[in-house]
Every structure is written in structure tokens, then in C-alpha cells.
Amino acid sequence: MTGPRELRALGSVLGSAVGDALGAPFEFGPEGAFSARFPEPGHGGEMCGGGGWEPGEATDDTQMAVLVGESLLDRGGLELPDVFGRFQRWAAAEPKDIGLQTEAVLSSGDPWDLAAGLHFRISQRAAGNGALMRASTSAVHFARQGRAATMEAARRIAALTHGDRAAWEGTAVLHELVRVALDGGDPLAALPTALRAVHPDHRARYATVLAGDWHPDRATEFNGAVWPCLGSAVWALRTTDSYEGAVRAAVDLGGDTDTVAAVTGGLAGAVYGADSIPARWTEPLHVPLPGFGGRVLRAPELGALARRLTE
Ligand SMILES: [Mg+2]
Numbered sequence: 001m002t003g004p005r006e007l008r009a010l011g012s013v014l015g016s017a018v019g020d021a022l023g024a025p026f027e028f029g030p031e032g033a034f035s036a037r038f039p040e041p042g043h044g045g046e047m048c049g050g051g052g053w054e055p056g057e058a059t060d061d062t063q064m065a066v067l068v069g070e071s072l073l074d075r076g077g078l079e080l081p082d083v084f085g086r087f088q089r090w091a092a093a094e095p096k097d098i099g100l101q102t103e104a105v106l107s108s109g110d111p112w113d114l115a116a117g118l119h120f121r122i123s124q125r126a127a128g129n130g131a132l133m134r135a136s137t138s139a140v141h142f143a144r145q146g147r148a149a150t151m152e153a154a155r156r157i158a159a160l161t162h163g164d165r166a167a168w169e170g171t172a173v174l175h176e177l178v179r180v181a182l183d184g185g186d187p188l189a190a191l192p193t194a195l196r197a198v199h200p201d202h203r204a205r206y207a208t209v210l211a212g213d214w215h216p217d218r219a220t221e222f223n224g225a226v227w228p229c230l231g232s233a234v235w236a237l238r239t240t241d242s243y244e245g246a247v248r249a250a251v252d253l254g255g256d257t258d259t260v261a262a263v264t265g266g267l268a269g270a271v272y273g274a275d276s277i278p279a280r281w282t283e284p285l286h287v288p289l290p291g292f293g294g295r296v297l298r299a300p301e302l303g304a305l306a307r308r309l310t311e
Pocket of ligand 1: 060061097
């Protein structure tokens, strides 16, 4: 039996992966590139591949989300050294794409509990969206434990690769919004409560990008940064009325399209459920897992992962 909650959990994991694969060919492209090529929703052909990606091929965003999810299942809960070890094994197998901060931290040779902090101390740049992008599996897994536990787990997983608390707080907000959606609530209505749970030093900046009148054009950084990436995903959800509409809007923003669409898709999938994701997008979807014996997950395997994570 697949109840509404299971469909939403499935929608979040699949929706994030689909957004990632849909956006990948448009990465670093200009605003409007997607709608110029695919003017009307529902016509097909959008999972087009390009830029080194096969049609339906998911990128590092989804690959890392799968690694987190499989660690949670195999270890029976959150075991941070195990998650870090899986990330390292994956990074060493030379995935097609990997975030700059993530790569620097995972290849530093420093221990799991120090590597991200040491990198941040030297670089002073660690507020990328690289922890936000891999949130779907842990968001689904921790949702039943409530807001505080969900947000705390999100922070700890983010901190494995990102030393800047800004990245932790944004990832925690996203987890909370997915949690609310899985419960059948409205994530937009839950924004004030989520913001109150953000560390005080970071609350104002998130309040700005999550405000009802914020638009991605007002971003003060490239959308590879955590604040405009989360703000854009929430904007896409707010200004559309379907899964397809939300991820189309996200990819159409240009820039870091795979990640903005992965974050948007994880959120919109949790709101609208797996049934709302077009089959023409889930059919070509596939997630290679470098470093793990040539495994490639397709939609049924992602679905099974999502289902086990909610149990
Ligand atoms: Mg990516």
C-alpha cells in the first residue's frame, strides 16, 4: 500500500533526482534558456542531455543524496564517519562533477570531524549549495522525528563538507520544509516557524531570501551560494502550481541549474507527490554511483530507497 505520505516521500527523493537530471545540461547557461528551447509544458523532449550528461543522467547532487540515504539504512541511523567515508570513496572514483568545496574537504586527508572546519578556516568560503543539494534522503528519513531532530541532523550532515554555518542553517531549513510537506502541511506557511529555528546570526539573511516578495533577480550572489539557491527553490514553489511548473521555473533561472532544480524538485515533489512527476522524466532517469561497483540506480531503485527511509 502506498499512502499519501509515502507518495510524498517518494516524490521528494525522485523529484530531486529528476530536477537534477533536467537541469544538468543547462548548467551555467543564461536565464530563459530552458523555456526558449521548450516553450510549452507537457510537450516532452525536455530530458535532453548535453554538456557531458546523458538524457536523464543525475549528477553529484543525487549521487551524494543516495550515499547519505544508503548510509542511514545500512548503519541504522546517522553515523557521520560512515557518511564521510562513503563521500570520500565516491570522490576518489572521479565523478563527472563534484563541488569545489566538497572536493577540497574530501580529498584533504584530514579526519571527518575536522576536515570541513579546517578548510573553511583557510578559505573563508564555504557557503555553497553543496550540502543543500543532497538533502532529499535525509529529509525523508528524519521527518518522523520532528522539527528539532530533523534540523539538527541536517546541520550535522551539512557540516561534513561545509564549514560555514550558513550552509548548515539553509540545509536545516530545507529539511524542515520537506518535513512539513510530508506531514501534509504547507511549507510556505511554515516558513516563519522554520526561520525562528535558524541560528540567530543567520536568521536575517534567510528571512530576506525566503520572504514572499523576494525574486531570484534580487540575489546578491550567484545561485551556487546557499542563500539564493534556497530562496530560488522556495520562489519556484510559491509562483507555480505543479511539480512540472516548479522545476521548469528553477531550470529557467540559469546558473547552477542542476542544483537549484534538485532543491526545488525535492521540495515540490514532497508537496505534490510522486504521481505529479511526469513519467517521461522518470523513465530515462538514472543515477550512476562512482566508486560503488558500477552501480546505476533507476527510478524503481530510488523509490525503494525512499520507501525504506520512511519506514
Ligand atoms: Mg550537480
